[in-house]
Amino acid sequence: MSDSSELILQSLDRVSELVDDPSALVYEQLFTRYPEFKQLFRFEPNGEMARQNMFQVTVVALMEHLEGKHASVTMVTSERANHSHIGVDNASFDRYYEVVRDTFAQILGDEWMPETQDAWNQAISSLINATQESAIVGS
Numbered sequence: 001m002s003d004s005s006e007l008i009l010q011s012l013d014r015v016s017e018l019v020d021d022p023s024a025l026v027y028e029q030l031f032t033r034y035p036e037f038k039q040l041f042r043f044e045p046n047g048e049m050a051r052q053n054m055f056q057v058t059v060v061a062l063m064e065h066l067e068g069k070h071a072s073v074t075m076v077t078s079e080r081a082n083h084s085h086i087g088v089d090n091a092s093f094d095r096y097y098e099v100v101r102d103t104f105a106q107i108l109g110d111e112w113m114p115e116t117q118d119a120w121n122q123a124i125s126s127l128i129n130a131t132q133e134s135a136i137v138g139s
């Protein structure tokens with residue numbers, strides 16, 4: 001595993017030790033920054049499960065991408081298309097990963113190191129680049 005995957009994994013492990021359901025904080029942050037996204041989600045009992053699932057899927061996809069698994073690129077690319085149908089354009093879609101990163105940084109406080117930030121930034125850019133629309137052609 002590369003150093004950067006190792007740092008991301010460490011931060012994920014630590015976040016789940018400190019917080020029972022980090023997804024709740026991630027969505028709180030998402031809706032604070034982008035109130036316009038809130039109306040897209042369902043707020044009924046199953047809605048919470050869907051949000052937790054989306055959170056889980058995004059984090060697993062990021063890790064799998066770092067491990068070089070191409071299936072994650074295919075999945076995220078197709079989620080871009082699915083999300084564009086519900087009103088989440090490409091640029092907005094990418095904001096989610098930044099919100100996850102920043103929420104984790106907040107949870108970890110002093111434990112969030114500059115190297116951790118770099119590892120997240122690199123992983124996010126790499127996944128975004130690999131799943132841009134141009135990447136679909138010929139894949």
Ligand code: HEM
Binds near residue numbers: 040043054088097
């Ligand atoms: C700001 C960016 C995003 C917004 C606003 C957004 C919005 C949504 C909404 C409204 C739903 C339906 C949930 C519901 O029915 O309440 C959803 C589902 C989902 N999203 Fe996102 N999404 C974003 C980013 C992403 C990203 C980056 C991924 C990762 C690949 C992703 C993967 C999924 C998946 C897999 C589901 C299905 C969850 C389920 O129904 O079990 N989303 N998203």
